[in-house]
Amino acid sequence: MIPKRLISLVLCLLISLSTFGCQELMVDLFSDHRSAYEIDAPVPEAHVSEDDDSPVPEEEDSQQSKGDKEHISDDTAIHDPRKHDLPKPYVLDMSSAEKFIADLESTYNVELLDRRNYLSGSDGDMMMRELDNAFSLFSPRFIRALVMEYEKYDSAFIIVINGPSATEYGMTEWDGDLTITLNYDRNYKESGVTAAVLAHELAHAVHFIIEEYIGVMQSKLDMLSLCGEYRYVQDDYDDLWDPDVHGFVFAYSYGMYDYYEDIATIIELLVDKPEDMFERFIDDQHEPLYRKALYIRDLMYYYISDACFAIFTPLYDSEVYDDLTAA
Secondary structure, three states: OEEHHHHHHOOOOOOOOOOOOOOOOOOOOOOOOOOOOOOOOOOOOOOOOOOOOOOOOOOOOOOOOOOOOOOEOOOOOEOOHHHOOOOOOOOOOOOOHHHHHHHHHHHHOOEEEOOOOHHHOOOHHHHHHHHHHHHHHHOHHHHHHHHHHHHOOOOOEEEEEEOOOOOEEEEEEEEOEEEEEEEOOOOHHHOOOOHHHHHHHHHHHHHHHHHHHHOHHHHHHHHHHHHOOOOOOHHHHHHHOOHHHHOOOOOOHHHHOOHHHHHHHHHHHHHHOHHHHHHHHOOHHHHHHHHHHHHHHHHHHHHOOOOOHHHHHHHHHHHHHHHHHHO
């Protein structure tokens, strides 16, 4: 969930470019350390339920689910999708709201409910472009794999475009079905029908599934270990936020609320402000934030699919930058 008081608090950071080397995150996945930080990032453990005998769904495009770990080598190294040609992002049919909704369902297996016909209104074209942008960065294959995870729990995957809200841009709930609510407002700065908000809420949907494998406590402890000396502060994040201190560890102030929002805010900014995230990743002071992004990426690759690598372009670009500056 994204509360509306965040807009005025988005990152106030002084970025200085510097080089860095690769680092450890999972079972010696990376061999070098960029700075003096000595945070041992937790290793995702594959969890297989002993009483889960459900078959692994198969598709022609060979999407990866938790039961299909061919992208994990014997030593648990994560498959590097950069070794493959980057596919062109899929663009949904935006010629009309009806065709957009139908294409979204057929391409991503996601049901979109727009009962007030906001997509047919004056801001409809802009909203469809925003939603398409977020979905394309996650990719059809990744989203279909995520939807299939919820199908194992007999849960539909639904996005609802709702009316204005005075308190939040969006919300994700898993109560029977997985429902992401995006709150539309004619004032664009107050609207939740944006790529950033959708990415944030999709991150929650991803996190819920991952916790079904590693457990709530493990998920929380993993993120706390990556925070180092800092802790989550719930509603006090507004009062305690200092960008010159906490900005090296958290994406922005709301990430200090709890570990759910810590993960979601990182994914949000990877989609909404990729250039800023790249600059932060190549700054040694942002080592904790960099390690969190690595850990989140590896969780998503391992437990759902490695087809969402476009989201992590700033992370990969920072590694390329390091290679170039080290040469």
